[in-house]
Amino acid sequence: MKPGKEGRRPGFPGSGTALALGAALGAAALYILAAAEEPGAAFRAFFLSPFARPTVLANLIEQAAAPCLCALGTALVFRSGDFNLGGEGQAYAGGALSVLALLAAPSLPGPAGLAGGLAAGAFAGAFVALPSALSRRNLGADVLLSTFLVSQAVVLVLDWAIAGPLRDPASNLIATPVVEAAYRLPRLAPPSWLSFAPVLAAAAAVALDRFLRSSRRGLELTLFGRNPDFAVSMGFRVRAYAFWPLLASGALNGLAGALLALGANGRAVRGMTGGIGWNGISIALLAGNDPRLILPAALFFSWLETGSRQASILAGISVDVGTVAKALVLLFATARFLGTARRKGTA
Amino acid sequence: MNPMETLAAEALAIALPILLAALGGLFTEAAGILNVALEGLIVAGAFAFAVAAEGTGSLVLGVAAALACSAALALLAAAAADRLSANPFVAALAVNLLVAGAVGLASEHVFGTKGVVPLDGLLSPRVELGFLSGIPFLGPVLFRQRGISYLLAAACAIAAVAYSATPFGLRLRALGMKEGSLRIAGVDPRAVRYWAYAASGAACALAGIALARSIGAWVPNIASGRGWIALVVVYLGRKRPAGLLAAALGFGLLFALSNAAQSVLSVPPELVLALPYAATAAAALSGGARTRGRTDRG
Amino acid sequence: MAAEPVLEVRDLSKTFPSTGTVALSGVSLSLSAGEIHAVVGENGAGKSTLARILAGLDRPDSGRILVRGREVRFRRPRDAERLGIGMVPQQSLLAPGLSVAENVVLGHEPRLLGILLDRRRAYYETALASANFSFPLDPGSRISRLSPPERREAEIVRALARGGDVLILDEPTSILTESEAETLYGLLKRLRDAGASVILISHRVREVLSAADRITILRNGSVVDTILPAETDDCDLALRMASSASCFTADGPAESGGQAVFRFLGANFRDSERVTLRDLGFTVRRGEIYGIAALAGNGLGALEDLACGERICDSGAVELLGRNLVDWPRDELRASALSYLPTDRDGRGLCLGATILENLAARIGSPGDWSRRGRAARRAEAFRLLEDAGGRAPPDAPIDMLSGGNRQRVLCVRELGTFTPAVLAANPTQGLDPRAQEETWNRLRSRAREGAGILLLTSSVDELFSVADRVAVLYRGRLTELGIRTGSVTAEAVTRLLTGAAA
Known part of the structure; x- marks a missing residue:
């Protein structure tokens, strides 16, 4: 199976997206109806409370930023014909290294330190992706497996490091010490955690969109993703296209991790990424790997998460409802339907 | 039992569920589908078994529930891919996530907790196979296992035979190599594909049951990466049952060794767990494991 | 009956x-x-x-x-x-x-x-x-x-x-x-x-x-x-x-003696299929179509890979426009020097799943101009080129929707729509109906008249005699040059060479 190589499927474009959204929301609603003691309150908590207070809404927007960056990286790699399944470890490494770098450099001016921390995070993410990118370019090795496996190993090593040598003994949390307050993401609207991160994510989305749709290299990358032999015969720089998208994706994941670490936490907490890599993949797929739709999709996911958290606090509904809803999004995100269920079996 | 025998016996006990799940992965892989849902299917099987066996007190009903649940989830992914033209790889990823969420929800309602549930009655006892267990080295290693391990070994053998020596296995392989070869022979490739998914789910369900019975408890995330390792075993084993056996045994030994290292040398468990991933990553990075077979032109 | x-x-x-x-x-x-x-x-x-x-x-x-x-x-x-x-x-x-x-x-x-x-x-x-x-x-x-x-x-x-x-x-x-x-x-x-x-x-x-x-x-x-x-x-x-076609006729041979376009200098190459190309030496000059015929398994595929730079010969050299092919940067080579119609049309020549426009844009248009206006211009150009080629498909349709003949038309539009001094055409009409075949041949002929040097690799004697000015036969990795196509070089002679009867 090769993600980029499948032909265009018939059926209404976006019908899968509609089905995915419908199934996710329907499942959440059904569960609330069946399990909640007061369905009405639970409904309000799940679906509406994220919008009820500006602080919650601002946090919702802030929380969409990091997964959005992950999704952009996923989409870029997808366009080049592969899947980066290592988002989790890349983001974790990004978060950890950004904190470590800033702990080691306590006396920089605030913005310079923050920029340096984010850069360190992007570097760490790219570094985790580097072996997979190198082996893809030089040996044609399988990215799907190698990114996942490297990432799993990195996650476990970081889990150990944060619980062991890097741990702040003074804290109850299994976490590193907190970085200087000046290095943390500036809060634009306290008490919410809203920072410039959503703007960064939006800017990245616009940049990726322009690159893919209106640049020669973007077209070449897309064509390479669909048919590498063709790209070779057209004289494209295929070695670059086999390498840089994956590295850039790693950097975006690392940057996302750094944003998480330098935001609300201000430190690297054990297991801090909490499935952000997988969310990034789901969001990219929900958006059909179109950079223009990735930020809205990320906001939708953030809403699901905020809603399920609010419902668990306010109405005692399990947060796993959000996980199920996200799973259904993923299940149907790539579907096309309405009258096209029976495809002609002619290849 | 001397330490070598203990180690070998443990390696075998660890390898068998992985091998069975890997054979399940082989069914779909041969049919040309990368099934990354193995992890979720194992968890679903183990959970359904724990709930049904604990609830009804019947092991048979527990096994039936596990088979039905995992096969149904596998078929859900298959149907999303077939009826709705969803990307099969993504649909399988979704099954993993769906199991994680749904099991969490159900566990809270059934067991009242999202945590560990001891199920003492389900622990599979050790069975010594008469005089066989007296054979030097082989006896303690092969014939003093838990009862479930013998059943697992039998299931693995059946799966391997089904793959390589039955019409069903032949059709699976033909489907993966050239779909049209089935169509022209009057066989519906879609039916074969659904069967491949169902068989894959059933194998994972049995692997999940074995995990639950070997510890006598339901543990969240009971598979803890075994499904992914099984997938890697499929590729390291070069898609041949004998190769899968070798790769699974290799992993079993690696895990057994790392468990021993953990207790003897007090190595942190995270680093021990990272080892198989790092080792497999090295294999994948050097181009040893591939998710895509070479396509035959002409 | x-x-x-x-x-x-x-x-x-x-x-x-x-x-x-x-x-x-x-x-x-x-x-x-x-x-x-x-x-x-x-x-x-x-x-x-x-x-x-x-x-x-x-x-x-x-x-x-x-x-x-x-x-x-x-x-x-x-x-x-x-x-x-x-x-x-x-x-x-x-x-x-x-x-x-x-x-x-x-x-x-x-x-x-x-x-x-x-x-x-x-x-x-x-x-x-x-x-x-x-x-x-x-x-x-x-x-x-x-x-x-x-x-x-x-x-x-x-x-x-x-x-x-x-x-x-x-x-x-x-x-x-x-x-x-x-x-x-x-x-x-x-x-x-x-x-x-x-x-x-x-x-x-x-x-x-x-x-x-x-x-x-x-x-x-x-x-x-x-x-x-x-x-x-x-x-x-x-x-x-034929729904509308005439029986084909061949043009006379064009003037030759110009600058060398393709030049093989004692090239040896061992292919993985164990066909060995031995001591290939020939020159394709501007303004001519040089045809090499061979039956399957005689090294034509390996020769194609050498001529387009996909593979490098073990010894000897392949030159394009006086410069060793290895020294050409691949992007520059394909942008300005070499047009290439590969045998593997769908695998190497076109990108299935992409649109017709994307397949065309992979080559045509000024590489630097990716502004809104540049893109609109390229789109208009694609329309015009498709219409010139008799195509009625919209440029935004996936190329998969086209039949084999129309795909080859798109490929021809891209590769032969702009002039390059070198053209490599490998089995350019395999599987095409007579009309599409004749169209393709005419494009090759007119490019040759404008001064391109064309290397035609084919497994069809018909094609060799319909378009090539000079002909050669590849048999078991060895090349036999037959010179300018005249009455003395008969189809029978070529067929004997192809099957090794005259070797």
Whole structure:
């Protein structure tokens, strides 16, 4: 199976997206109806409370930023014909290294330190992706497996490091010490955690969109993703296209991790990424790997998460409802339907 | 039992569920589908078994529930891919996530907790196979296992035979190599594909049951990466049952060794767990494991 | 001819709802026992649809199918098979990793104890069936190890293994060399003489004329006529197939003696298929079409890879425009120096899944101008180029929607639409109907007149003589130059060289 190589499927474009959204929301609603003691309150908590207070809404927007960056990286790699399944470890490494770098450099001016921390995070993410990118370019090795496996190993090593040598003994949390307050993401609207991160994510989305749709290299990358032999015969720089998208994706994941670490936490907490890599993949797929739709999709996911958290606090509904809803999004995100269920079996 | 025998016996006990799940992965892989849902299917099987066996007190009903649940989830992914033209790889990823969420929800309602549930009655006892267990080295290693391990070994053998020596296995392989070869022979490739998914789910369900019975408890995330390792075993084993056996045994030994290292040398468990991933990553990075077979032109 | 036809179709019609194309309208034909009945037509005339319906792979919208006088309805391939009809599809449908026997018994596996596959009986049944046709096939050998003609034999065995006596072959020789094709036709005649009936679908006029007992001509989904081979000749038959075409004529040789474009200097190359190119030395100059012909397995593919820079020769050198090909940056090479029509059209020449515009933009347009205006200009240019080429497809449609001939048109527009000093054309008209073939040839000829140096690699003697100014033959990795095409270089001479008879 090769993600980029499948032909265009018939059926209404976006019908899968509609089905995915419908199934996710329907499942959440059904569960609330069946399990909640007061369905009405639970409904309000799940679906509406994220919008009820500006602080919650601002946090919702802030929380969409990091997964959005992950999704952009996923989409870029997808366009080049592969899947980066290592988002989790890349983001974790990004978060950890950004904190470590800033702990080691306590006396920089605030913005310079923050920029340096984010850069360190992007570097760490790219570094985790580097072996997979190198082996893809030089040996044609399988990215799907190698990114996942490297990432799993990195996650476990970081889990150990944060619980062991890097741990702040003074804290109850299994976490590193907190970085200087000046290095943390500036809060634009306290008490919410809203920072410039959503703007960064939006800017990245616009940049990726322009690159893919209106640049020669973007077209070449897309064509390479669909048919590498063709790209070779057209004289494209295929070695670059086999390498840089994956590295850039790693950097975006690392940057996302750094944003998480330098935001609300201000430190690297054990297991801090909490499935952000997988969310990034789901969001990219929900958006059909179109950079223009990735930020809205990320906001939708953030809403699901905020809603399920609010419902668990306010109405005692399990947060796993959000996980199920996200799973259904993923299940149907790539579907096309309405009258096209029976495809002609002619290849 | 001397330490070598203990180690070998443990390696075998660890390898068998992985091998069975890997054979399940082989069914779909041969049919040309990368099934990354193995992890979720194992968890679903183990959970359904724990709930049904604990609830009804019947092991048979527990096994039936596990088979039905995992096969149904596998078929859900298959149907999303077939009826709705969803990307099969993504649909399988979704099954993993769906199991994680749904099991969490159900566990809270059934067991009242999202945590560990001891199920003492389900622990599979050790069975010594008469005089066989007296054979030097082989006896303690092969014939003093838990009862479930013998059943697992039998299931693995059946799966391997089904793959390589039955019409069903032949059709699976033909489907993966050239779909049209089935169509022209009057066989519906879609039916074969659904069967491949169902068989894959059933194998994972049995692997999940074995995990639950070997510890006598339901543990969240009971598979803890075994499904992914099984997938890697499929590729390291070069898609041949004998190769899968070798790769699974290799992993079993690696895990057994790392468990021993953990207790003897007090190595942190995270680093021990990272080892198989790092080792497999090295294999994948050097181009040893591939998710895509070479396509035959002409 | 026998009195009662074995197989007869009356007023068969079929429309594909997804595209709205009418594949067949009111087609009738009858197949007598013991005849080879050819169905000829251009690409898209409905030949393959007819074959698929007769094999039970597609269902007609209306019309009747009669087998030995009894009306039948095919819902699945097995229905056709029960009545003794077997099909050999155009593209091989053998599972490459399985053995011949496993492919033959697939779907009808003999069983052991009710559940296991009985390998010995599968082997035996297959051996028996191939012995019936006196094929020397080993049922145990893997399909991927067989030669193309052997694969065809395996497919015939599969089609008729269960007692069938009606064989439908869809373009059976498209992957075969001319000599392999002759062997296949010999075999079909033996089958016919043993009482089988054959429907042979083809667009190779000459082959059909020598092999068929009767010929039905299809054009745009309708039957034009059913005739005997003696009532026609190759030019007449080609004309009657064509919706609008004239029988081709060749231009005279162009002036030569210009600057060297392609130059092979004692190139040696060992291919993975164990064909070794030995000491290749020749020069293609500006303004000429240099044609090299070879049958499959003689190193033409390796030569193509060397000439486009995909692979590097072991010793010696390949120069393009006076510069070693290894020293050319690939992007600069393809942007301004070399146009390339590869043999593997869909794999290497085009990007399936992408739109027509994207396939065109992979080459045309100024590489730097990606502003909104630049993109709009390129789009307009794509429209114009498509229209010039007679295409009516919108540029935003996926290229997969086009037929083989139209895909080749897009490829030609991209590669030959702008002038480059070097052109490499490898089997540029394989699988095309006469009209698309003539178009492609004309484009090559006009590029040569404008001063490009064209290296034509082909496995068709027809093509070699229709467009090449100078000709050469590659046999077992060695090149024999025949010089300028004149009356003294005859097709017979080339054919002898190709098959090694004159070596």
